[in-house]
Amino acid sequence: MIPKPKRILFASDLSTDMKEVFEHAASYAAYAGAEIIVLHVMEEASKSSEKLVRVAFGESLYRNLKNEQKTGARNLLTGKNVDALRIRQAIAGFFAEEEQEPAPMEEGSPIEKILVTESQSIASEITQTAVEENCDVIVMGCKQQGIIAEAVGVVRKVLKRTSTPVFLVPLGKR
Numbered sequence: 001m002i003p004k005p006k007r008i009l010f011a012s013d014l015s016t017d018m019k020e021v022f023e024h025a026a027s028y029a030a031y032a033g034a035e036i037i038v039l040h041v042m043e044e045a046s047k048s049s050e051k052l053v054r055v056a057f058g059e060s061l062y063r064n065l066k067n068e069q070k071t072g073a074r075n076l077l078t079g080k081n082v083d084a085l086r087i088r089q090a091i092a093g094f095f096a097e098e099e100q101e102p103a104p105m106e107e108g109s110p111i112e113k114i115l116v117t118e119s120q121s122i123a124s125e126i127t128q129t130a131v132e133e134n135c136d137v138i139v140m141g142c143k144q145q146g147i148i149a150e151a152v153g154v155v156r157k158v159l160k161r162t163s164t165p166v167f168l169v170p171l172g173k174r
Contacts, residue, residue: 004032005136123157
């Protein structure tokens with residue numbers, strides 16, 4: 001028998017499709033009584049591109065823009081933005097339906113941790129985080145119409161690099 005996961009890594013690219021993927025991760029977490037680690041990886045620019053931007057805009061402006069990007073991603077994931085707040089309320093409603101009594105988001109949330117990182121390899125960061133956070137499964141979305149093309153990208157790289165089971169949610173079916 002396959003053991004129930006205790007920790008689930010939900011890899012998000014912050015697209016609107018991620019709500020559907022998160023619903024699967026949340027359902028799985030509710031079934032297993034697991035915690036969810038939310039991860040968003042921002043792809044680092046190449047060194048040459050980074051240098052050009054720094055020269056063109058200055059070091060201070062470059063650092064400010066980079067910090068704003070990280071802060072914006074974190075705010076989206078933590079619900080400090082209107083769309084994210086609606087998603088969090090929907091998630092709270094989802095768990096309230098499961099438990100038959102409304103629970104505040106903080107109490108009923110399966111989310112243990114939200115991580116926003118930056119890496120040259122998104123796939124490596126996902127697999128490394130799964131190991132570091134001791135996750136039993138990785139939940140990711142995969143475009144259904146482009147599943148072959150997607151397999152060449154991040155999803156394929158994650159599948160090749162990890163020994164952690166990967167739960168792929170086909171997108172665009174609804």
